[in-house]
Amino acid sequence: MSYCVNCGVELDKDAATCPLCQTPVVNPVCPVDTTLPPNFPVERREVEPVNRKELALLLSAMLGCAGGCCVLLNVLFWWQGVPWSAIVAGACAMLWVWTVVPLLLRRVPSIWMLGLDLLAVAGLLALIALATHGWDWLGRLALPIWWGVSVVLLFLWYILPRRSILSRCMLVLGSCVVLMLWLEGCIDLFLGGYRPMWSLVVAVVGVALMLPLLIIRYRPGLRREVRRRFHF
Secondary structure (H helix, E strand, O other): OEEOOOOOOEEOOOOOEOOOOOOEOOOOOOOOOOOOOOOOOOOOOOOOOOOHHHHHHHHHHHHHHHHHHHHHHHHHOOOOOOOHHHHHHHHHHHHHHHHHHHHHOOOOOHHHHHHHHHHHHHHHHHHHHHHHOOHHHHHHHHHHHHHHHHHHHHHHHHHHHHOOHHHHHHHHHHHHHHHHHHHHHHHHHHHOOOOOOHHHHHHHHHHHHHHHHHHHHOOHHHHHHHHHHHOO
């Protein structure tokens, strides 16, 4: 076994040069075996592109089989009360919109795809409410939370591409704080009274993380040092 005299890496028997530092291998005791196939590719080739239609067909078959099997089980062994197979089938339909539609509609703007994904979530929530007769929690809890998540995601989609890395981190942290406050507010109002507790803890932690980023953002010297240290 040979080792590189420059960097010390262990070399294969067919290595004529070190794969790391390109130092020539000279070892009279263990000469290079040129009869062995190379361990590293010697020709540059491109990775074959994935056939999106075949992948979409495969995902559609998987999700369709999962939903169809659950419906069949629900029909043969009826669960009195909630038709749970409808909820599973709705979840499979939502996953189909999330995974298969982007593969088939490549040229559709991302904002339309995001809106379609959010509508798929709203459809699943409505289906659960229909199956469980839970229109009260849908209108007073689920839909307000859905609205809050939708607004935050659309806001981030619009503003993040136009910002630097530090600004993106601050915006994401701030959006998470607002979303947690909105989430606890919706839950408390649904239960009968607004008493913020854990969302305030999240808000304090988020603000504490945002302050150093804000200082770095507006101090050019410190910002350059952070970029140099963390390589971004």
